[in-house]
Amino acid sequence: MSTDDPVRSSPDAPAAPSPGIEALPVGAVFAHMSLTSAHIKAGATLLAALAIESWEMLSLTYVAGDLERDLHMNSAQLGLVISALFLGMIPGALVWGPLADRIGRRRTCLWSFTGYGVLAVLSALAPDFGLLMAARVLSGFAFAGVFTITFPYFEELLPVRSRGRAAVFLAAGWPFGTLAAVGVAALVGGHGWRAVVLVSATASLWALAIRRWVPESPYWLAQQGRSDEAYDVLARLGATDLDRTRPLTVPGPPAGSIRGLLKGSLARVTVIQVAVNFLFSWGYWGLQSWLPTLLQDRGLSASSSLGFVAVSAVFMIPGYVSAAWLTGRFGRKKVFVGYVLAAAAGGFFFADAHTLTGLYAGMFGLSFFSLGAWGVWDAWVGELYPSPVRGMGYSLGVVGQRVANTAAPSLIGLLLAHSTGFTSTVIFIDLFLVATALLGLALPETEGKELR
Template identity: 65%
Template sequence: MAVGHAFRDMPFGSIHVKIGAILFIAWAIEAWEMLILTYVAGDLATSLQIGPTQVGIAISALFLGMIPGSLLWGPIADRIGRKATCAWSFAGYGVITLLSSFAPNFETLTVARFLSGLVFSGLFTITFPYFEELLPVKSRGKASVYLAAGWPIGILAALGTSALVGGHGWRWVIAASALASLWGIVLYKVVPESPYWLARKGRNEAAHQVLQRLGARGISRDTIFTSAEGKTGSIWSLFKGKLGIITVIQILINFTFSWGYWGLQTWMPTLLQDRGLSASSSLSFIALSAVMMIPGYITASYLTGRFGRKWIFNIYVLAAGGGGAYFATASTETEMYIGMFVLAFFSLGAWGVWDTWMGELYPSATRGSGFGLGIFGQRVANTIAPSLVGFLLASTTGATSTILFINMFLFITVILGLFLPETEGRELE
């Protein structure tokens, strides 16, 4: 029997809530780590005596490390399993991040942040596919979108850490982030291995045990589970035939969508201060925006479960683009709030749907590799966007034109999203 069929009539139970909560916190830690330097950029610049361009490079170094990391960890996750990937990624991230807090200069910090991104990308690459491979078919879309809500919680955690510890300097903030890696122990102890991966490895009895724990019923112990054929961890196979078209489109979507969101997010404190808000008011504004992301996830979760991935994703991205354009042309503080809140509500709801949709496009043997290629597209955008946006803001382009330029990438994302297949209600392969 195809292992995916065991999830067809599986009820959604307390075990799924527990797994979801653990992976939710892991996802929040990922957001925390990705944003933490942004909120202590001023102290970082003063402490290391560097300018805005070098601060942008230090922020981008984490994402630069995730570019090769995402290409490496996807195939690794398909080979050694989802659980082991999370454990090794968490452990490596904790050690390297703690060491980076002692960096004596800009060059050392940049190298350390690059290495942090290299090892941390394992967790980022596999968290969503891992969760999806443990969920019932009927609940997969709704529950996976809720996992993405860990992102605004991570933003709030980064802001809170900066506010509470930032007075002691950026080094203490980074050290506090490193301690979050201990959550990997909880994940390894509680979250079971994916039955899809176990079935592919011929570990039939272990797959039965996990499925029983997840609530599968009426499956004989004599049943031998099968999974979709495919060369495990083969990136090149993802560029062949119809799957190749899907791969190219999803990489482009990850690039354009990430550029449209991240290009604005990384420079948001600066943009807000240029509009007349104080540094403390800017951080409060960002915190309120993060809160607005949560109902965006809730509505996206409900709607994607009813109407599928394609239309909800495209409508939300389009609405986010409208909010960004309104923010760019706002002439009053009230209009700024409205535009930013619309952008936050719809863009993060769209991210939740997208993270769910992307993992469903691939069979189990290459799901980690396919998701890793998507993260690769995101990280290329994350690396380029902060520096280019910083250059545009420093030039005569102006804030409004720069924001509208960033926003253009969201509209390109909508066009690309029309060409991917719907996956709601389908068994994973």
């Protein structure tokens, strides 16, 4: 028997089905399912969770000036504080990814949100740079759970025909979170950065909404031998003509197995997707984390810079919508590579702009195409892995992102501290997008295929 058979190789797997009763792969049920109101409710709930993730990641960026003055930090220290959340997410993703494969998708979200809320409150009380760094690192560790599992969780609830479009729409939570971060900074920022962090910490209560409106993944339930509960979820999602006498199965290596990701075709997929995550995150986050500062170098005031960021976030939304529509027609690879290259072109235009109109035009292209590509990418990564290691595989990609998110703001802070110009800094960041597109060509297409 192959070691890739979870029924025989995993110590936690259910017993094999009785002779004469044919097991039913969970993915086969989704092949004939239609999109229902239950999917929309779950998607809206997880979209809000993603918006909260975006909000928290950006919350300090838009009050950086007050934070720097209050704790008497220099530019390099400020870059480290902005990076601290992502630094904590690196070990956090490595813990939460395999944990989500073992304890379930929903429980991971609940624990992660709760831990983040408590630690975010503590970070708002930090009296100096060192304690703030420690609190932010721990907040990132806790928050990595919900960030790691949001997309795989939603994909494991979706019909095959709608999975690509719906999962890309989920990514639209990012600009809504960006707008929330800008709005809170504008409305509460006058009371100091601590007030902004405290407000964002209250968003952790959204865990209660996930508990109420998002069912556990039937893939995970089937892996645990809980076929009756998996059938209940499938019925709740709109599946009909279910034969409950057939046990549900999910093929793949043992749950949370790192070894399973480093064998055969999965090893190649893992190396490439981690590299893409690193390059794409550097290219996107390196610019976003310092965008207000870079814009001020172009003569915009602090308030005008926030307005510019808000308008840019609005530009992201049609990018997601167009990418969602196109990925269902042309597949993940063509849309992802095309959008990343178009984003790079927008970035080069933005770097060379010398007027406000030129800056907006360049940022429109960069925001529209880069965030559309992110939506496709977030949907694509989870589909590359079988369910028992989907959380683990996705978590390794998150580590690649977070290494880039941690390094990029600090390195760019050093470049700015040594008077590197606006144009050369943006072009340096933009080259990472070009490399991202080239690597994306090496991954398999998943549109229209059942999840494993």
